[in-house]
Amino acid sequence: MTFDPDDFLNTTQPRRTCIANANGVTYPVTGAGTVELSSSLSLSNTLLVPSLSNKLLSVSQLTEQLNCCVLIYPSFCLLQDIHTKEILGRGTKRGELYYVDDFSLGVANNVTHPFNSKQQQIWLWHRQLGHPSFSYMKHLIPDLFSGFKDSDFTCDTCILAKSHRVPYSLSTNKCTTPFTLIHSDVWGPSPITAPSGVRWFVTFIDDCTRMTWLYLLKNKNEVFSRFQSFHK
Structure with missing residues (x-):
């Protein structure tokens, strides 16, 4: 949804006359059309809502029309093509909202990102590489672990996913006579x-x-x- 009619490449008839936000307040829809996200990406059936203060992207519309998945991380999000695995767009978290403001493929596919610390970069690589052990990662990218030990990082997902069963408690009971148990x-x-x-x-x-x-x-x-x- 957008509040600016200049965003449309072409206009169409809107499918609804109003929208409702989370608290039940309704806003009128005055138009619809196709919005260009980049030179190769566009969204059709985008609604024109003049009373909005921000342009909003529908996750379901993005995933359906662009055939992509949305990856949400603590400080940013990614739009990834399901078939080619190419990163279509990237957004950053500011406040409580994710702002998807980068649909430049050359930049969006760049894995570098202005992280706050090396620890966040280590966690990002850990997730992107499929949760390898941190000791293995330390051998793989030693420069990133300078000043850190692999024991400084504990991944709850790894512990839960790689645990096959709860360990048995040690038993102090033992029979003193053969064939009792x-x-x-x-x-x-x-x-x-x-x-x-x-x-x-x-x-x-x-x-x-x-x-x-x-x-x-x-x-x-x-x-x-x-x-x-x-x-x-």
Whole structure:
């Protein structure tokens, strides 16, 4: 949406007569048309709302018409083409709003940015490279880590995504007599069948001695009979 009719390359009939903001106040729509974002990018069906104080971009309209995705970061945002991965535009955060004021492809694709500190640059590279370990990044770009240790950075996303399970708490309970407690587990089916037809196995582990018995199985339904043999 825009408040300036000079922004339009051509005008069309607006699809609505008014718009409503977050607090319910409505503003009249007096026109519509196509707005040129750059020499190669334009948005059709842009509304003319004279009472607006800022020009507003609809995220859904951007992603649909430009076939792009919008990447939101703490201090800036990027518009990226879905197929070519080319950066179409870049905006900066000022106050509580993101101002997308750079649709120059040569500049928008430049990864350099006026960051406040090296730490923000390290975090940006960490996200763009797919969350590698900071020790690896320190070897990859040592100049950026001058004055920092890899232990200075902790990524919650890495911790959650790379943790396969919650660690088991250490147990101080241990049987003092053999065969008081037996641990058992069944594994299979194996993707490769042994020449003898075996695809499964079951283990019985004595908690006291850690002695392990292993039985090979052709079918999972043999577990009970193997347990009976072990019990005897």
